Each structure stands twice: as structure tokens, then as C-alpha cells.
Amino acid sequence: MLFVAAIVVGLVFGGADQYLGSLIGLGPWTVSVSEMSALWLILPLAAGYTQRRPERAALAGLLATGAALTGFFAMTLSPVEGVALHSAVAGIPGLIGSNLENIAGGAVTAPLCGLIGGRARTGRWWPAAALVAGALCLEPVARHAVGQLYPPDYVWQAEVAAGLAVAVWAMVTAAASRRDRALP
Numbered sequence: 001m002l003f004v005a006a007i008v009v010g011l012v013f014g015g016a017d018q019y020l021g022s023l024i025g026l027g028p029w030t031v032s033v034s035e036m037s038a039l040w041l042i043l044p045l046a047a048g049y050t051q052r053r054p055e056r057a058a059l060a061g062l063l064a065t066g067a068a069l070t071g072f073f074a075m076t077l078s079p080v081e082g083v084a085l086h087s088a089v090a091g092i093p094g095l096i097g098s099n100l101e102n103i104a105g106g107a108v109t110a111p112l113c114g115l116i117g118g119r120a121r122t123g124r125w126w127p128a129a130a131l132v133a134g135a136l137c138l139e140p141v142a143r144h145a146v147g148q149l150y151p152p153d154y155v156w157q158a159e160v161a162a163g164l165a166v167a168v169w170a171m172v173t174a175a176a177s178r179r180d181r182a183l184p
Contacts, residue, residue: 002050002051002060003059003060003063005050006047006050006060006063006064006067007063007064007067008067009043009047009064009067010043010047010063010064010065010066010067010068010070010071011067011068011070011071011074012071013039013043013064013068013071014067014068014069014070014071014072014073014074014075015071015072015074015075016071017034017039017068017071017072018034018071018072018075018076018081019075019080019081020033020034021034021035022081027152028150028151028152029152029154029155031150032150032151032152032155032156033155035143035148035150036139036159037135037139038132038135038136038139038159038163040065040068040106041109041113041131041132041135042113042132042135043064043065043068043113044060044061044062044064044065044109044110044111044113044114044117045061045113045114045116045117045120045128045131045132046064046117047060047061047063047064047114047117048060048061048113048114048115048116048117048118048120048121049117049118049120049121049128050117050121051114051117051118051121052118052121052122053118054115054118054119056118057114057115057117057118057119057121058111058112058114058115058118059111059114060114060117060118061110061111061112061113061114061115061117062107062110062111062114064110064114065106065109065110066106066110068106069099069102069103069106073092073095073096073099076095077091077092077095113131116128116131125170125173126170126174129166129167129169129170129173130170132163132166133163133164133166133167133170134163135163136159136160136162136163136166137159137160137163137164137167138163139156139159140156140159140160143156
């Protein structure tokens, strides 16, 4: 049942991400949020967190990301995005061809992130916290380095702030856990 939920959440996430990027009339922030890669790492991590066994966690991450890509592609070729239904099928090969790097990247990172999420559920959570904090804090730096840090700045500042909040939460939780283990 949790695999079905991972697929449904993935489909909605991917479709919403694509649609958000097309809502330019709401302001440039929609494109910046839609461009965030960190969210695509957090999705399989969260899906993996729903599982106790490593292989199931990796599979949940892969299913969620595969569904998210499917939702993203379906929205891209939908009437909502201005594509006529009769021409949508013809656009599939080109869309997949132009996104091979994303598909290959998802095939590699999704099971890994799912596995890390599953380990977080079993108490080995620091790699998950480090992945989330690192992805959120370092994405703007990486985008700036390659000239793809699109405005407005407050979107990226919020992403870094969220990453720092995760890092602080992880450190506080780790300190509390050590303290609790040290008590008689």
C-alpha cells in the first residue's frame, strides 16, 4: 500500500513541479522553485523513510522518482501546457530524449536516497539529515557556479535557510539522543 502512495505522491509532485514552472504570471519565483533539484532528492528520501527494509526503501525511492518523472512528462505534454492531445504521443520520444540525463540521474540517485531514507527510519538518520541539509544549502552555490541561479534571490535564501534549519535540528536531536543514552 505504501508503494502505491509513493507512486501517487510522485505523480502529483512531478505534475505540480512542471505546472508551477509555467505559472510565470505569479512572478519569477515559480520558475525558481520549479528549477530546484534538492526537492527531487528529498522526494525519494521521504518515500524510503516509509519502509523498514533496505531493499524496499530503495524500491520506494525509485518508484516515487519514476512516478514524479512520469507526472512531469505527462504535464509537459498535456492540454494544460498547451499541447493538443492528438500530438502529445508524438512528443514523447523527443521529451524523453531531451531528458535522458534526468532519467539516468534519477535511476541512480532515487534508490540511494530511498535507502538513506529507510536507514533514517531505523534510527540511522544522520545521513538523511546531511543529505537534505547539504542538498538545500549547496544547490544555490552550485547553480551560481554554473550561472543558473535565477532570480528572485529570496527563493534561494529560503532554500538555504531550510537547509540550515534541518542541520540545526539534526544537531540538536543528536545531542539530545546522546544525552538520553548517557543518563542512568
